[in-house]
Amino acid sequence: MTAAGSPLGPVVLIGAGLVGASIGQALTRAGETVHLVDANPAHARVAAERGAGTLTSVAAPHEVGLVIVAVPPRAIAGVVDEALDTYRSAAVTDVGSVKEPVLRELMEHRSLGRYVGSHPMAGSHLPGPLAADPELFVDRTWAITPHPDAEPAAVAAVTRLAELCGARVISLAPDEHDRAVGRVSHLPHLVSAAMAGHLLGVPPEELSLAGQGLRDVTRIAGSDPALWQQIVSANARMLVPELRALTKRLTVVADQLAEPGADVAQWLGDGVAGTRRLPGKHGRAPVDYAEVVVEIPDAPGSLARLFADVDAAGVNVEDIAIEHDPARLVGHLRLSVRPERRAELDRVMTGSGWTVRPA
Numbered sequence: 081m082t083a084a085g086s087p088l089g090p091v092v093l094i095g096a097g098l099v100g101a102s103i104g105q106a107l108t109r110a111g112e113t114v115h116l117v118d119a120n121p122a123h124a125r126v127a128a129e130r131g132a133g134t135l136t137s138v139a140a141p142h143e144v145g146l147v148i149v150a151v152p153p154r155a156i157a158g159v160v161d162e163a164l165d166t167y168r169s170a171a172v173t174d175v176g177s178v179k180e181p182v183l184r185e186l187m188e189h190r191s192l193g194r195y196v197g198s199h200p201m202a203g204s205h206l207p208g209p210l211a212a213d214p215e216l217f218v219d220r221t222w223a224i225t226p227h228p229d230a231e232p233a234a235v236a237a238v239t240r241l242a243e244l245c246g247a248r249v250i251s252l253a254p255d256e257h258d259r260a261v262g263r264v265s266h267l268p269h270l271v272s273a274a275m276a277g278h279l280l281g282v283p284p285e286e287l288s289l290a291g292q293g294l295r296d297v298t299r300i301a302g303s304d305p306a307l308w309q310q311i312v313s314a315n316a317r318m319l320v321p322e323l324r325a326l327t328k329r330l331t332v333v334a335d336q337l338a339e340p341g342a343d344v345a346q347w348l349g350d351g352v353a354g355t356r357r358l359p360g361k362h363g364r365a366p367v368d369y370a371e372v373v374v375e376i377p378d379a380p381g382s383l384a385r386l387f388a389d390v391d392a393a394g395v396n397v398e399d400i401a402i403e404h405d406p407a408r409l410v411g412h413l414r415l416s417v418r419p420e421r422r423a424e425l426d427r428v429m430t431g432s433g434w435t436v437r438p439a
């Protein structure tokens with residue numbers, strides 16, 4: 081196993097899908113040797129072609145420093161179990177979205193000093209190695225969930241893995257982790273799926289009125305249902321009470337609106353207060369950014385020209401979003417900037433010939 085700060089040693093990555101291949105790319109870029117293994121040989125091949133590691137098998141399994149298991153949740157415990165037997169001095173981690181059930185299953189039949197669970201809090205709605213991105217984890221949180229018997233060297237190796245991927249590490253007990261991600265990741269997924277599923281009953285002529293708000297709320301519902309079925313069922317213990325509490329919150333507003341002259345300002349105000357509790361960029365306090373919306377023609381080179389003009393304005397852009405106009409061949413680029421910089425960006429963009437729309 082590795083000491084803090086030194087190379088991880090040969091790494092074996094089992095599961096070269098979205099998360100696995102992204103980790104492989106980041107580690108390979110950092111100079112580590114990564115051996116790729118996947119039940120689907122095409123995934124391993126694509127991941128290798130995209131710079132996630134090598135398809136050659138490990139010559140000396142006892143020299144492997146770290147094994148990373150990035151397979152779907154249901155397969156994790158079995159694969160970790162086998163990896164602990166095959167790679168007899170390696171630290172072994174998994175990147176699954178739910179930690180406690182995997183630990184409980186493993187603890188039933190073996191000692192686990194070299195196993196430390198972990199979970200990078202970044203992903204995509206697209207599965208498989210074609211969607212992999214070596215930058216996926218940069219500045220994102222990576223939870224490490226050591227159990228009481230975890231060896232310090234194994235914890236150090238997994239911490240180093242997260243750091244080499246550019247992530248910020250936090251350490252949590254497995255069930256604390258599951259409660260937290262149930263609230264901030266799995267419940268939002270179910271809410272998004274509920275809203276999107278509700279659209280099945282909305283006629284197409286009404287859907288043509290949809291704006292960015294509906295797209296924002298339903299974006300994550302487009303993720304792989306086979307993966308999410310496994311995630312939410314593994315974390316059902318934490319999710320069921322949260323779902324019931326959220327259902328009550330919806331019932332409150334339905335009951336209020338059923339009364340003539342209903343006042344739901346307090347209920348909506350709680351929503352505003354909730355958004356302000358989320359940490360801002362890079363974990364800093366949230367800032368209310370101002371927005372400048374610029375119309376962009378759907379033509380090659382437009383975005384590059386636009387960004388060159390934004391750059392010339394000398395205004396730091398904190399976030400961007402692109403919306404497509406459903407009726408015309410234009411897009412709207414929404415630039416978030418600090419409020420005191422909004423007027424200057426508006427002035428420079430208008431002066432450079434761009435159409436600035438009301439935000």
Ligand SMILES: NC(=O)C1=CN([C@@H]2O[C@H](COP(=O)(O)OP(=O)(O)OC[C@H]3O[C@@H](n4cnc5c(N)ncnc54)[C@H](O)[C@@H]3O)[C@@H](O)[C@H]2O)C=CC1
Binds near residue numbers: 178200206208
């Ligand atoms: N998709 C996301 O946004 C995130 C997912 N995760 C977790 O990461 C893990 C992987 O998820 P994704 O990369 O999104 O899935 P994916 O479907 O893109 O990749 C999973 C890979 O594992 C392979 N595989 C399946 N069973 C295997 C086995 N028994 N042995 C070897 N390979 C096997 C599949 O062929 C596939 O290439 C899951 O446990 C998930 O909970 C964690 C953070 C984010």
Ligand SMILES: O=C(O)C(=O)Cc1ccc(O)cc1
Binds near residue numbers: 176200264
């Ligand atoms: O849910 C989120 O906020 C994401 O950014 C994507 C994601 C999906 C599944 C995970 O286990 C972790 C992260």
